[in-house]
Amino acid sequence: MDPFKNLPIRYFDHESEVEGVEAALTRLKAEAGREYPLKIGDQTHTNERKLITTNPADPSQVLAVFQKATQEQADQAIQLADRTFDSWKQTPASERAEILVRAAEVLRQRRDEAVATMVLEAGKNWIEADADFAEAVDFLEFYAREALRYAEEQPVTPLEGEEPELFYIPLGVGAVIPPWNFPLAILTGMSSAALVAGNTVVLKPASDTPLTGQLFAEAMAEAGLPTGVLTYLPGSGSEIGDFIVEHPRVRFISFTGSMEVGLGINERAARVAPGQIWIKRVVAEMGGKDAIIVDKDADLDAAAEGIVASAFGFQGQKCSACSRLIVHEQVYDTLLEKVLDRTAAIKVGPPKDRTAFMGPVINQAALDKVRSFVEIGKQEGRLVAGGTRIGDVGYFFEPTIFADVGPDSRLGQEEIFGPMLAVMKAANFDEALEIANNTIYGLTGSVYSRNESNLDKARDVFHVGNLYFNRKCTGALVGVHPFGGFNMSGTDSKAGGRDYLGLFLQAKSISRKV
Ligand code: NAP
Ligand code: MG
Numbered sequence: 001m002d003p004f005k006n007l008p009i010r011y012f013d014h015e016s017e018v019e020g021v022e023a024a025l026t027r028l029k030a031e032a033g034r035e036y037p038l039k040i041g042d043q044t045h046t047n048e049r050k051l052i053t054t055n056p057a058d059p060s061q062v063l064a065v066f067q068k069a070t071q072e073q074a075d076q077a078i079q080l081a082d083r084t085f086d087s088w089k090q091t092p093a094s095e096r097a098e099i100l101v102r103a104a105e106v107l108r109q110r111r112d113e114a115v116a117t118m119v120l121e122a123g124k125n126w127i128e129a130d131a132d133f134a135e136a137v138d139f140l141e142f143y144a145r146e147a148l149r150y151a152e153e154q155p156v157t158p159l160e161g162e163e164p165e166l167f168y169i170p171l172g173v174g175a176v177i178p179p180w181n182f183p184l185a186i187l188t189g190m191s192s193a194a195l196v197a198g199n200t201v202v203l204k205p206a207s208d209t210p211l212t213g214q215l216f217a218e219a220m221a222e223a224g225l226p227t228g229v230l231t232y233l234p235g236s237g238s239e240i241g242d243f244i245v246e247h248p249r250v251r252f253i254s255f256t257g258s259m260e261v262g263l264g265i266n267e268r269a270a271r272v273a274p275g276q277i278w279i280k281r282v283v284a285e286m287g288g289k290d291a292i293i294v295d296k297d298a299d300l301d302a303a304a305e306g307i308v309a310s311a312f313g314f315q316g317q318k319c320s321a322c323s324r325l326i327v328h329e330q331v332y333d334t335l336l337e338k339v340l341d342r343t344a345a346i347k348v349g350p351p352k353d354r355t356a357f358m359g360p361v362i363n364q365a366a367l368d369k370v371r372s373f374v375e376i377g378k379q380e381g382r383l384v385a386g387g388t389r390i391g392d393v394g395y396f397f398e399p400t401i402f403a404d405v406g407p408d409s410r411l412g413q414e415e416i417f418g419p420m421l422a423v424m425k426a427a428n429f430d431e432a433l434e435i436a437n438n439t440i441y442g443l444t445g446s447v448y449s450r451n452e453s454n455l456d457k458a459r460d461v462f463h464v465g466n467l468y469f470n471r472k473c474t475g476a477l478v479g480v481h482p483f484g485g486f487n488m489s490g491t492d493s494k495a496g497g498r499d500y501l502g503l504f505l506q507a508k509s510i511s512r513k514v
Helices: 017-029 071-088 093-111 111-121 126-151 183-195 208-222 238-244 259-270 300-316 329-344 364-380 429-437 451-460 500-504
Strands: 034-036 039-040 043-045 052-057 058-067 162-170 173-177 200-203 230-232 248-258 281-285 291-295 322-328 382-385 399-403 418-427 442-446 467-469 505-512
Touching: 017 208, 034 399, 039 071, 039 505, 043 238, 052 111, 052 208, 058 111, 058 208, 071 173, 071 200, 071 230, 071 322, 093 111, 093 126, 093 183, 093 208, 093 259, 111 126, 111 208, 126 162, 126 183, 126 500, 173 183, 173 238, 183 200, 183 208, 183 248, 183 500, 208 230, 208 500, 238 259, 248 259, 248 418, 248 500, 259 281, 291 300, 291 429, 300 322, 300 418, 300 442, 322 329, 329 382, 329 399, 329 418, 364 382, 364 399, 364 418, 442 451, 451 467, 500 505
Parallel strands: 034 058, 173 200, 173 248, 200 230, 248 281, 291 322, 291 442, 322 418, 399 418, 442 467
Antiparallel strands: 039 043, 052 058, 162 505, 382 399
């Protein structure tokens, strides 16, 4: 295989790119309401209880209907995965890698459809949706190559009189539980890494975005993944999540989502169920309260641009989103002015209109949470932008900024996961770093400064898994910026990095006396 390269993101400045997505949006609307049966092995099921996916820009618009999997069906899927593991683990790594590469090709053929699906189902703008798509393809191509690297002969120290060797084998049945906010990229990355390593997978997509995940399931099937190696199992996390996590035949759980759910999974996975013969491995990537620091000598225009992109891109619904802005007091007022100017220019609207930068938040609960934090923010800081819902159709909310927020306030500590930025003042750079580190999380962070010694200091003490200098804190690229956070942000799995596949493997050491 050629060396891995990132798939370039499209910015839709060519008419032909625009037409492709427009056509896909039209097709999706024509197909709206289509029902997908649940497939477990060769069996298809139609359940009484449905999982209905809608458009957050217009929730009355039903996009597709899925079956809500029951515990019994989850059990069938796990047992099937358990049986299929015997053959899948024997399949050479090169064959498994080929399937990922073919699935990437299938997806590339459906790029416009994937973008349109995320525009309608997740409320992403076109460029964000295309970036999500490109990341999904990158994961497939990257992990395919990683599987070959892990399958190579591994170095061991020679010993006279013996022939030692070490190789990696898969773990078993994995439960993969992704979030809705990168409905194609994260779902694809988590699932494909586990699969290419030789594990079988039960994939429970987030309930807000099952239609986007369906694209991955179809691409893998078309690429030749044998039946039963992957079961795509839409269903409610609260109804079947615990059951899957606690199942004695599940060997590992790969989760990305909120801290609350992640900690619950970690706890339940630690309990040994009757008949269980292993310690379950848990990979859990969770929330963030990410900060950008602006030093007194920073390029303030560049900083303002990066801040607004990081805080309000995809409505602030990224684990990497900037939700705290920490500014040196000498440039506080000037920078805030610049951020407010750029924020005022943001266009909010239905993302099917490609000129809208911000779309709706994902659902009613997200909208309610953002609104409740506006009330909290009014007690804790000074509202300088936004604060209000837009219209009454769809979950649209203004980009919102609170200034003069205290570092220990709720606005300064809790993940809101919406278009809301808390601005804080620091007396000097050291204090800015202290404020930045003063949360339970540690996912991304960014520093704008021209002072080399301050950047060096940040390099040492800013305790986040992904640190950026003089650029935004969102937009990690596969292979370039391996992704994962410290502390309550998770297990620091570094998705898209060289350590990631190892999380789904175990090493076997063999030595023969000669
Ligand atoms: P979430 O509510 O925690 O849900 C994540 C997944 O867990 C969904 O598939 C959900 O299913 C499922 N789930 C819910 N309850 C469960 C249970 N008891 N047992 C097993 N699974 C259960 O998170 P989200 O709202 O989808 O995503 C937003 C969060 O993800 C934010 O906190 C964000 O920071 C974090 N995130 C982190 C990263 C990272 O790399 N660190 C990346 C992206 C997002 P249902 O949808 O059916 O409830
Ligand atoms: Mg929806």
